[in-house]
Amino acid sequence: MLKEVAAQIAGSAGPANPGDLRTLDRAAAWRSLAQSGLLALRTRDGGSPAGSGVEVAVVAEALGAGLVPVPYLGSAVLATELLALAGAHDEAEALAEGGSRTGVLLDGDLSALAVLPGDQAVYGWDVDGADGALALTGVRGGYQVVRVSLETGFVPVPGADLTRALLRSDGPVGEASPTPVGSPLSAEDLSRWEALALTAIAADTVGVMRAAVARAVAYSKERVQYGVLIGSFQAVQHMCAEAYVQAEASASAVNYAAWAVDELEPAEALLAARTAKAQCASVAREVTETVMQVFGGIGQTYEHIAHVHTRRALTDRQVLGDEGVQLLRIADVRLTGE
Amino acid sequence: MDYRDTPEEAEFRASLREWLAAAIPAGWDKIDDEEAAVRLRKEWHRTLYRAGYVGMSWPEEYGGRGLSPVYDAILNEECGNLNAPPLPSVGYIGRAVFTYATEEQKRRFLPPLLSGEASWCQGFSEPEAGSDLASLRTTARLDGDHYVVNGQKMWTSGGQYADWCLLLARTDPDAPKHKGISAFLVSMTEPGVTCRPIVIASGEAETSEVFWDDVRIPVDQRLGAPGEGWRIAMTTVTYERGPADIGFIANYRRTLRKVEAIAAERGLLDRPETRKALARAYVRGEVLRLNCMEQLSLRVSGRPPGPEGSVAKLLWADAEQSLQHLAMDLLGADEMTGVAADWLSSYFTSRPVSVYGGSAQIQKNIIARMLDMPR
Ligand SMILES: Cc1cc2nc3c(=O)[nH]c(=O)nc-3n(C[C@H](O)[C@H](O)[C@H](O)COP(=O)(O)OP(=O)(O)OC[C@H]3O[C@@H](n4cnc5c(N)ncnc54)[C@H](O)[C@@H]3O)c2cc1C
Numbered sequence: 001m002l003k004e005v006a007a008q009i010a011g012s013a014g015p016a017n018p019g020d021l022r023t024l025d026r027a028a029a030w031r032s033l034a035q036s037g038l039l040a041l042r043t044r045d046g047g048s049p050a051g052s053g054v055e056v057a058v059v060a061e062a063l064g065a066g067l068v069p070v071p072y073l074g075s076a077v078l079a080t081e082l083l084a085l086a087g088a089h090d091e092a093e094a095l096a097e098g099g100s101r102t103g104v105l106l107d108g109d110l111s112a113l114a115v116l117p118g119d120q121a122v123y124g125w126d127v128d129g130a131d132g133a134l135a136l137t138g139v140r141g142g143y144q145v146v147r148v149s150l151e152t153g154f155v156p157v158p159g160a161d162l163t164r165a166l167l168r169s170d171g172p173v174g175e176a177s178p179t180p181v182g183s184p185l186s187a188e189d190l191s192r193w194e195a196l197a198l199t200a201i202a203a204d205t206v207g208v209m210r211a212a213v214a215r216a217v218a219y220s221k222e223r224v225q226y227g228v229l230i231g232s233f234q235a236v237q238h239m240c241a242e243a244y245v246q247a248e249a250s251a252s253a254v255n256y257a258a259w260a261v262d263e264l265e266p267a268e269a270l271l272a273a274r275t276a277k278a279q280c281a282s283v284a285r286e287v288t289e290t291v292m293q294v295f296g297g298i299g300q301t302y303e304h305i306a307h308v309h310t311r312r313a314l315t316d317r318q319v320l321g322d323e324g325v326q327l328l329r330i331a332d333v334r335l336t337g338e
Numbered sequence: 339m340d341y342r343d344t345p346e347e348a349e350f351r352a353s354l355r356e357w358l359a360a361a362i363p364a365g366w367d368k369i370d371d372e373e374a375a376v377r378l379r380k381e382w383h384r385t386l387y388r389a390g391y392v393g394m395s396w397p398e399e400y401g402g403r404g405l406s407p408v409y410d411a412i413l414n415e416e417c418g419n420l421n422a423p424p425l426p427s428v429g430y431i432g433r434a435v436f437t438y439a440t441e442e443q444k445r446r447f448l449p450p451l452l453s454g455e456a457s458w459c460q461g462f463s464e465p466e467a468g469s470d471l472a473s474l475r476t477t478a479r480l481d482g483d484h485y486v487v488n489g490q491k492m493w494t495s496g497g498q499y500a501d502w503c504l505l506l507a508r509t510d511p512d513a514p515k516h517k518g519i520s521a522f523l524v525s526m527t528e529p530g531v532t533c534r535p536i537v538i539a540s541g542e543a544e545t546s547e548v549f550w551d552d553v554r555i556p557v558d559q560r561l562g563a564p565g566e567g568w569r570i571a572m573t574t575v576t577y578e579r580g581p582a583d584i585g586f587i588a589n590y591r592r593t594l595r596k597v598e599a600i601a602a603e604r605g606l607l608d609r610p611e612t613r614k615a616l617a618r619a620y621v622r623g624e625v626l627r628l629n630c631m632e633q634l635s636l637r638v639s640g641r642p643p644g645p646e647g648s649v650a651k652l653l654w655a656d657a658e659q660s661l662q663h664l665a666m667d668l669l670g671a672d673e674m675t676g677v678a679a680d681w682l683s684s685y686f687t688s689r690p691v692s693v694y695g696g697s698a699q700i701q702k703n704i705i706a707r708m709l710d711m712p713r
Contacts, residue, residue, distance in 0.1 A: 110671040123675060160674040160682050168675070225470040235699040285663070292539075292689055296468055296697060297493050300538050300690040307539035307686065318671040 002055055005036050006062035014066030017305050021069055021162055026128065029070050034098025039076040042196070043092045044084050053196055053261025057203035057254055064207025067308055069163040074103040074126025077200045082134050085189045086145045086182025103127030105135040105148060105173070111321040116146060117174050124150055124167035125319060137178060143185050146178035161315035162308055191266035198273035198320055199257040205280040205316040206254050209247040209287045212309040216240055216294040236294060243290040246283040253279045271333055278326035284313035339635050351412050357389060358420045366423050372542060376499050383426040383454030393428060393452035396436070400448040407634050418591025425585035430577035431458045431504050435523070438562035438570050447502070447523060459500035459526070461491040461548060462571055469700050472515045472568060476550060478507035478522065485509070485522065485560065487553040493694070497533045497546035500526050504574065506567050519567030523559045540686035575695055576643045586654050587630060590623045590661065597665045606668060615664050622657040629653055645708040648701040655692040662688040
């Protein structure tokens with residue numbers, strides 16, 4: 001049910017080619033998501049989330065598959081979950097209604113939520129239509145969520161991903177501007193948040209990969225060379241099969257991580273999330289490149305959709321840490337017991 | 339094979355180095371504007387030519403110097419070492435003209451091709467004829483002392499900047515598909531030629547589609563005999579795949595130096611992981627270079643390039659693409675946040691290397707056939 005609704009919205013709000021990104025009605029897509037309750041999944045209902053990690057992953061995958069250019073991850077998942085964990089329920093509700101949007105601030109290398117004040121520029125990631133973004137600041141015994149206005153001190157930058165808005169701060173974000181939101185977070189809260197965030201990003205990547213592979217397979221059933229469909233060449237079959245295997249392996253890892261978000265202890269959920277993110281980050285580049293290869297010359301052009309998959313997947317890979325970052329943390333858990 | 343320079347080669351290398359050090363235009367690799375970059379490459383072509391470094395292995399009567407192709411390899415190496423602009427790729431189109439042209443055509447077309455006065459593009463592929471080039475549909479109908487060309491070409495790289503085109507068109511619709519094709523030398527300024535740039539994923543207008551509407555070509559601009567187009571095309575792509583003719587060794591070396599510099603700037607040089615990855619990139623480049631050198635020396639001893647060019651093409655695509663992967667891994671998020679936008683662009687430029695000049699899959703098919711495997 002949820003899956004169908006998400007897929008339907010994604011189907012009408014996703015680009016068929018890059019040119020559509022200029023004309024798509026993003027506001028309408030956002031309204032549909034709000035009206036279907038999909039922006040409210042991580043608001044709290046009597047203390048527990050309205051929707052599970054599994055449901056979030058389903059929506060994230062569908063929107064990734066559609067390359068939908070709306071800040072579902074930024075606003076409805078990453079920011080909303082932070083607000084909910086901090087007990088800022090009114091703010092979370094406001095985002096769920098779709099009237100306002102809030103993004104997140106990431107470190108210069110996109111690998112973590114920004115901790116303010118910092119000494120370097122930060123990025124507002126997935127901030128289309130957002131007037132503010134959330135970050136952390138250290139307080140005694142943990143972290144405090146803070147809100148930074150994006151109205152001044154940030155400039156839009158043309159990132160690799162053509163489907164998400166990116167802003168860069170003019171310089172380090174100081175003490176003056178951030179406003180505390182809700183109550184401080186414990187280390188456990190942050191682990192929960194990170195588990196959900198990593199899983200949702202990985203789910204987006206799975207959507208991107210699966211849809212890309214499906215497009216390549218469909219093309220191989222239309223494109224004729226040497227008087228036959230190119231899908232009948234074993235070389236093309238193997239390319240598609242290998243990409244498919246990697247996408248499906250990634251989906252399995254994400255499915256487990258999505259379940260773990262609400263069902264397991266934070267540390268275990270986080271390990272599952274890192275596993276999924278490491279897997280997705282390690283294969284996404286090759287999978288989307290293979291898809292471009294199956295399309296031959298046309299798949300190399302700007303006007304073709306193939307590179308939009310690649311660009312979104314490559315960016316997902318970096319956000320909250322690439323494979324290398326995840327592997328080192330996994331090694332810490334496995335080998336050092338940290 | 340003796341890998342040492344002969345005394346003449348060593349002398350050539352030394353004087354080339356000295357010349358390059360003074361001649362390389364400062365800041366050439368900082369130019370952002372596409373047209374300015376094209377102008378610079380044309381100008382560099384002429385500079386190289388005036389100094390005698392273009393077409394060194396070509397016969398003197400057509401503007402060359404009659405030297406062994408080893409000199410081209412030395413040029414490639416030194417240009418790569420000294421970060422010179424890309425070398426002009428006169429080789430693969432020029433060789434086809436050289437092999438099949440009449441004496442008169444050679445005298446007319448080769449000198450300006452080598453000197454850089456006239457630049458060329460290759461009009462082979464069509465929307466429906468990519469890997470299966472022989473199914474091309476553009477027609478050239480004989481009408482008195484002219485051919486009249488109609489059709490659409492796609493992926494004509496540099497078409498928007500080229501003066502001339504080596505064009506394939508079907509002259510005999512009734513002949514078997516490989517036999518009915520002829521090749522032509524056509525001016526891109528002819529009435530009826532319309533070129534539309536194609537922007538690739540890197541954001542650069544690398545290639546183009548060209549529409550041919552009732553374009554009239556004098557019969558004496560047909561290259562080779564009627565129906566010989568397929569053979570000419572195969573000669574061209576074999577040279578295109580083949581070593582040293584397109585300067586990729588120089589480009590690879592130059593890029594590797596830059597990637598090493600990125601690692602140094604970012605303080606990553608003491609990570610064993612990074613050191614190994616950079617060394618592996620060097621090994622890939624060396625393997626490619628040495629394979630090409632071997633092929634070249636066989637060519638010096640008279641063997642024409644053949645299916646083994648596919649080995650070099652696959653090694654090249656792999657080296658180039660792996661090097662861009664390494665750059666991306668070292669740059670991390672910077673390549674995604676616009677901080678290193680030029681590297682993201684280079685990354686996307688490396689992707690079609692496994693598509694043009696025959697895709698990686700087609701090269702493997704050729705190698706399997708060369709190995710005489712069951713079909
Ligand atoms: C940037 C760029 C520059 C180019 N420059 C030029 C140029 O200057 N002049 C020119 O004439 N052409 C040029 N080309 C065209 C290029 O040679 C073709 O794109 C290429 O031959 C592939 O053809 P296609 O794009 O139609 O893909 P297709 O032939 O449709 O191939 C699609 C997929 O099917 C696979 N495939 C096809 N047949 C087989 C088979 N028999 N066995 C196994 N797999 C197969 C391919 O490997 C590919 O993965 C250029 C292309 C690009 C992208």
